[in-house]
Every structure is written in structure tokens, then in C-alpha cells.
Amino acid sequence: MTIVAPNRAAVAGLVEELPERKRSLAGVALNFCRRQPLGTFGLAIVVIMFAAGISAEWIAPYDPEENDFSAMMEAPSWAHVLGTDQLGRDIFSRLVYGARTALIVGFSAAFMGGAIGLVLGVSSAYFGGWFDLLFQRVLDVLMAFPLIILALAVVAVFGTGVFNVILAITIPLIPRCGRVVRASALAVREIPYVDAARALGFGHARIVLRHMVPNVVAPFLIMLSAFVGQAILAEASLSYLGLGVQEPVPAWGLMLQGGAEEYATTAPWIAVFPGLAIMLTVLGISLFGDSLRDAIDPKLRDR
Amino acid sequence: MNAGLNQSPLLEVRGLAMHFPVSEGIVLSRKIGDVKAVDGVDFAIGRGETLGLVGESGCGKTTTGRCILRLERPTAGQILFDGQDISRMERKELVGLRRRMQVIFQDPYSSLNPRMKVGDIIAEPIKVHGVEPDAGRRRARVHELLSVCGLDPKFADRYPHEMSGGQRQRVGIARALALDPEFIVCDEAVSALDVSIQAQVVNLLEDLRERFNLTYLFIAHDLSVVRHLCQRVAVMYLGRIVEMADCDELFDNPLHPYTQALLSAVPIPDPRVEATRQFRPAPGEVPSPINPPSGCVFHPRCPMAVEDCKRARPVLRELRPGHWVACSEVH
Numbered sequence: 001m002t003i004v005a006p007n008r009a010a011v012a013g014l015v016e017e018l019p020e021r022k023r024s025l026a027g028v029a030l031n032f033c034r035r036q037p038l039g040t041f042g043l044a045i046v047v048i049m050f051a052a053g054i055s056a057e058w059i060a061p062y063d064p065e066e067n068d069f070s071a072m073m074e075a076p077s078w079a080h081v082l083g084t085d086q087l088g089r090d091i092f093s094r095l096v097y098g099a100r101t102a103l104i105v106g107f108s109a110a111f112m113g114g115a116i117g118l119v120l121g122v123s124s125a126y127f128g129g130w131f132d133l134l135f136q137r138v139l140d141v142l143m144a145f146p147l148i149i150l151a152l153a154v155v156a157v158f159g160t161g162v163f164n165v166i167l168a169i170t171i172p173l174i175p176r177c178g179r180v181v182r183a184s185a186l187a188v189r190e191i192p193y194v195d196a197a198r199a200l201g202f203g204h205a206r207i208v209l210r211h212m213v214p215n216v217v218a219p220f221l222i223m224l225s226a227f228v229g230q231a232i233l234a235e236a237s238l239s240y241l242g243l244g245v246q247e248p249v250p251a252w253g254l255m256l257q258g259g260a261e262e263y264a265t266t267a268p269w270i271a272v273f274p275g276l277a278i279m280l281t282v283l284g285i286s287l288f289g290d291s292l293r294d295a296i297d298p299k300l301r302d303r
Numbered sequence: 304m305n306a307g308l309n310q311s312p313l314l315e316v317r318g319l320a321m322h323f324p325v326s327e328g329i330v331l332s333r334k335i336g337d338v339k340a341v342d343g344v345d346f347a348i349g350r351g352e353t354l355g356l357v358g359e360s361g362c363g364k365t366t367t368g369r370c371i372l373r374l375e376r377p378t379a380g381q382i383l384f385d386g387q388d389i390s391r392m393e394r395k396e397l398v399g400l401r402r403r404m405q406v407i408f409q410d411p412y413s414s415l416n417p418r419m420k421v422g423d424i425i426a427e428p429i430k431v432h433g434v435e436p437d438a439g440r441r442r443a444r445v446h447e448l449l450s451v452c453g454l455d456p457k458f459a460d461r462y463p464h465e466m467s468g469g470q471r472q473r474v475g476i477a478r479a480l481a482l483d484p485e486f487i488v489c490d491e492a493v494s495a496l497d498v499s500i501q502a503q504v505v506n507l508l509e510d511l512r513e514r515f516n517l518t519y520l521f522i523a524h525d526l527s528v529v530r531h532l533c534q535r536v537a538v539m540y541l542g543r544i545v546e547m548a549d550c551d552e553l554f555d556n557p558l559h560p561y562t563q564a565l566l567s568a569v570p571i572p573d574p575r576v577e578a579t580r581q582f583r584p585a586p587g588e589v590p591s592p593i594n595p596p597s598g599c600v601f602h603p604r605c606p607m608a609v610e611d612c613k614r615a616r617p618v619l620r621e622l623r624p625g626h627w628v629a630c631s632e633v634h
Contacts, residue, residue: 191413192408192409192410192413192414193413193414193415193416195369195374195406195408195414196406196408196414196415196475196478197416198374199372199374199401199404199405199406200401200405200427200428200431200478200482201397201398201400201401201402201428201431201432202427202428202431203431206431210416210419210427211416214416214418214419215416215417215418
């Protein structure tokens with residue numbers, strides 16, 4: 001048996017070669033679309049929602065708050081593609097403007113609740129001891145209430161209106177985020193780079209924000225997408241109950257409330273279309289969130 | 304304790320103990336015992352010296368290192384760094400110490416934050432401690448540190464996952480050097496690397512010791528690396544030091560029965576010698592550190608044990624100049 005010495009070019013290649021850089025963003029997006037058709041469908045719904053919400057002024061054919069008493073409860077027609085409600089307002093225009101309300105409330109509440117929960121959850125895991133114990137018991141108390149009940153309680157204290165609704169949905173999301181993040185952060189705390197940061201004499205804030213938070217971001221992002229869906233649903237529920245966004249601001253939950261009970265048989269389009277909008281949006285966000293988790297999970301990534 | 308040292312030691316550990324409580328029950332948790340990870344350890348390290356700390360897994364050598372770094376608060380004992388007891392210091396008081404004492408970890412993959420660029424990892428301590436407030440000069444310093452550790456300065460813009468294990472370990476070393484420390488704890492610093500890379504990193508550590516006048520506590524289980532790098536070696540077993548001597552003395556003339564068993568387990572890279580030599584493993588398993596044996600902790604496995612070993616805990620005695628053994632049966 002002879003042993004062939006590696007030729008010079010091969011050795012030089014080994015030395016010179018540096019690991020390839022990360023794939024481009026477009027490449028990642030294309031790969032995601034190919035592997036996750038359902039997630040792409042969800043993403044498409046979210047993108048359409050965004051487009052509608054941002055450019056509502058140009059898309060909506062009518063003013064969403066203007067009453068046309070000559071055209072009340074009209075069935076879908078060429079003039080009013082999705083019909084009009086009991087006050088003669090164009091349902092399609094209200095849906096488009098309602099998307100804006102849903103997006104503002106959903107994303108603000110999810111991001112605020114997520115960010116606060118993220119920092120508190122990581123801090124809780126990092127400091128441990130009595131702080132962690134106390135924090136966990138506070139979360140237990142908050143988690144004992146279903147999301148919508150706690151949101152109702154907050155609205156009852158602070159009153160209605162868009163800002164208060166955001167606050168009301170933010171507060172119940174904090175413990176849900178904090179708990180999951182704490183579990184990931186407990187694992188991160190034991191990784192030697194956190195010890196290294198302590199040995200280098202870094203402050204608590206730096207270790208939590210620079211060394212631990214960025215490393216629990218993957219599970220956090222997935223949770224965040226679920227939170228946006230939950231927040232939109234909660235906003236619709238609160239508005240439906242009359243404790244959320246107030247008339248005449250267009251909101252999907254409000255449109256349901258106005259249409260569902262009285263006109264379910266005589267003018268079903270008043271309730272059906274906002275209901276469909278809520279369902280499709282939440283479905284789209286959930287599908288996208290699920291696919292995002294699969295795409296980020298390295299164990300599932302290359303199948 | 305250190306006959307060969309003329310000046311005062313840089314680090315002196317006296318009666319160091321680290322007990323981790325074991326509790327039972329969730330609602331009414333009560334303490335049912337202690338894991339005695341480190342149980343009364345004494346040693347000293349002179350300036351510019353490298354002390355090897357060896358022993359099998361779970362013997363407490365890493366915990367000893369963590370106590371010295373004050374990543375743990377020791378249960379008992381003193382840690383004198385440059386004459387100052389640091390064992391009871393609070394976090395704020397320790398900040399100054401962090402610049403003088405650093406650590407290199409075992410695993411080059413988990414000891415670097417994957418979300419930070421290599422340059423930022425090395426620059427961060429320089430920035431936090433206010434050593435070099437100017438960003439441009441800090442960058443130059445990072446490049447210098449990378450070169451010193453045998454890496455191309457262009458690695459500063461890369462992420463750790465783009466590098467090999469050996470390169471990452473060099474980044475870890477550069478980070479440890481960033482604050483210009485006097486003392487570095489190398490916690491199994493080469494154990495996770497390939498043998499060829501190990502040799503490179505060991506040589507790098509030796510070069511750095513001479514260049515920056517460093518003092519190392521070299522924690523390892525690989526005895527051949529220890530023999531190459533260290534001047535003195537301490538052998539730990541179940542939270543205690545059983546033998547400590549100059550490197551050659553310990554390897555050529557081990558006195559404690561545990562050290563003898565440990566050394567006989569080192570393979571010799573010559574099949575003919577390996578086939579004929581006597582291999583004497585210590586019988587049985589390492590006892591639990593929650594409930595260690597009475598007297599000498601090694602007595603249940605010791606070929607030389609006598610009745611007295613179960614009662615009296617042996618102290619380290621200097622049997623030959625600079626050669627300390629904790630065994631009542633060797634003379």
C-alpha cells in the first residue's frame with residue numbers, strides 16, 4: 001500500500017479557503033417560498049393586509065365614516081362591491097380602513113408586550129434566586145386570567161379608545177412571552193460565553209441585553225408572530241363587546257357587532273365580510289409563524 | 304508552602320471549599336446535603352509560574368478555577384491574589400480584579416457569543432473597562448491582539464461560526480489578553496481541540512507566557528500536555544489535593560497511590576512498551592462527593608490502605624523538597 005502525498009495545490013487550497021459567507025436575503029426568501037408553500041400563502045395574506053392598511057386612502061372607494069342614507073343595507077353590487085351596512089357606509093372601504101386599525105393595535109400590542117416580556121424573562125433567568133421566584137409568581141397570577149378577561153379588566157380601569165386597547169392587550173401578552181423567554185434564557189445562562197462576560201467584569205445590563213437577549217431571539221420571533229394574530233383577535237373581541245375601538249372609527253370587531261345580531265338573516269354581508277377578514281388575517285399570520293419556526297429550526301432546515 | 308519561591312506568590316489559596324447544597328421537595332424545600340465539589344484545597348502559584356491542576360472528571364478542578372475567578376462564591380477558605388483576599392469581595396469590588404485575572408474556556412464553540420463579530424468580542428472588554436476610549440485605536444488594538452494570537456486581522460469582521468475550532472480558541476485567548484491580565488485560568492483550554500491544533504495552542508500559550516510575563520493555572524486531564532507546559536503539578540481527587548510537586552518530580556517519582564494509578568493509565572505511544580508494562584488501575588468507582596468516604600477519601604480504592612486511613616484525614620506533608628503528599632502511608 002502506498003500513501004499518496006497530497007499535492008501542493010490541494011494543501012494551499014485548504015489553507016487559503018475561508019468558510020463561505022451567509023446566503024443573501026433574496027436567496028433565503030426564495031428558499032422559504034419553495035419549502036413552505038403554506039407559509040408563503042400566510043405571508044401573502046399578511047402582505048396584502050399591510051398594503052391595504054398603509055394605502056387605505058387610495059384603495060377605499062368611499063369615506064368609511066360617511067353615511068349614505070339613500071343606500072342602506074344594500075347587497076353587494078358594482079357600486080358597493082361588498083354592500084353597505086345599516087347606516088349606508090361602504091363595507092369594503094370600512095374593511096380596508098379596519099385593516100389599518102387591526103394592524104396598528106395588533107403590531108403595537110404584540111411588539112410592546114413581546115419586548116417587555118423578553119427583557120423581563122431574560123432578566124428573571126439571569127438573576128435567578130428570589131427575583132426569579134417573585135417574578136414567576138406574578139406571572140402565574142397574570143396567566144391565571146384568560147387573555148380576553150385580563151384585557152377587559154384593563155379596559156375597565158383605563159377606559160376605551162385605541163391607545164387603551166393597545167395597553168389592554170399588551171399587559172396579558174407580557175407574562176405569556178416572559179415565561180417562554182425565561183425557559184430559553186435559563187439554557188443560555190449556562191453557556192460559557194455568559195461566564196466569560198462575567199469574568200470580564202461586564203455589568204448586568206450589558207450581559208442581559210448584549211449577550212443573552214440576542215441569543216433567545218429565534219424562539220422569540222416565532223412567538224411574536226403568534227402574538228400579532230392573538231392581539232388582532234383580542235382587539236376584534238374587545239371591539240365586538242363594545243369595550244375596544246369606539247364608533248365611528250372603522251374596526252372589524254365593531255362591524256361584526258353592528259351587523260351580526262340584527263341583520264344576520266336580512267343582510268348577512270354586513271357581518272360575513274368583517275368575520276372573513278378577521279379569520280383570514282389570523283390564519284395567515286399563524287401559517288406564516290408556523291413556517292417561520294420550521295424554517296429557523298436547524299434540525300428541520302435542510303430536509 | 305513554596306520552598307522554591309523567593310518572592311511572595313501571585314495567587315495563594317488556603318482551605319478553599321465550595322459546597323453546593325442539595326435540596327429536596329418543591330413547596331417546603333429542605334437541604335438534604337452538600338455536594339462537596341472542593342473540600343479544603345491549599346496551593347500557591349508564583350509569578351510567571353504555570354501550575355497544572357489535574358484529576359479525573361468531577362474531582363473539583365474546574366470548580367476550583369471558577370472560585371478563583373470568583374464566578375462562584377466559595378463556601379469557605381481564602382483566595383489571596385497579590386496579597387489581597389478576594390474570596391469575600393462583592394461584585395463592585397471585583398471589577399478591578401477582572402482586568403488582572405482572566406479565563407480561557409474549554410469549548411471554543413460555546414465560549415464565544417455567536418451573535419457578535421470576532422472584533423467586537425475582543426473589543427468589548429477594552430471598551431467596557433475604558434482602556435481605550437477611541438474607536439480607531441481600539442480597532443488597531445484588536446488587530447494587534449489577533450496577530451499576537453496567530454490570526455489574520457481580517458477575521459475581526461467575521462462571526463465565530465465562520466471559523467474552525469482552533470481559530471475560535473485563538474479568539475478566546477485574544478479576548479482573555481485584551482485587558483492585559485497577569486493571571487489566566489486555562490480551564491481545559493486545549494482539551495476540545497484536535498491533537499495537531501492542541502500542539503499549536505499549547506505553543507501559543509507558552510509564547511504568550513514569556514512575552515507578557517503571564518502566570519497560568521492550567522486545568523487539564525491530559526497529562527502529557529500538563530507535563531509539557533507546567534512547572535509544577537497538583538493532583539486532585541474528590542475535591543482535595545492529594546499530591547503536589549515539580550512537574551518532572553511528580554511524573555518520574557509519584558508517591559501518592561492515586562497519582563501512581565493515574566499515571567499508569569497514560570498510554571505510551573510505543574506498542575512494545577505498552578504490551579509489557581504494568582497497568583494498575585484503581586479498583587472501583589469514584590465515590591459520591593455528597594457523601595465522601597471518611598478519613599482519606601481515596602481509602603476504599605487504595606491498594607495501600609490500612610485501618611487508620613478510614614479515620615484520620617491525611618494532611619499534605621512535604622516528604623521531599625517541594626514534593627507534598629497527602630498520604631499517611633508513604634514516607
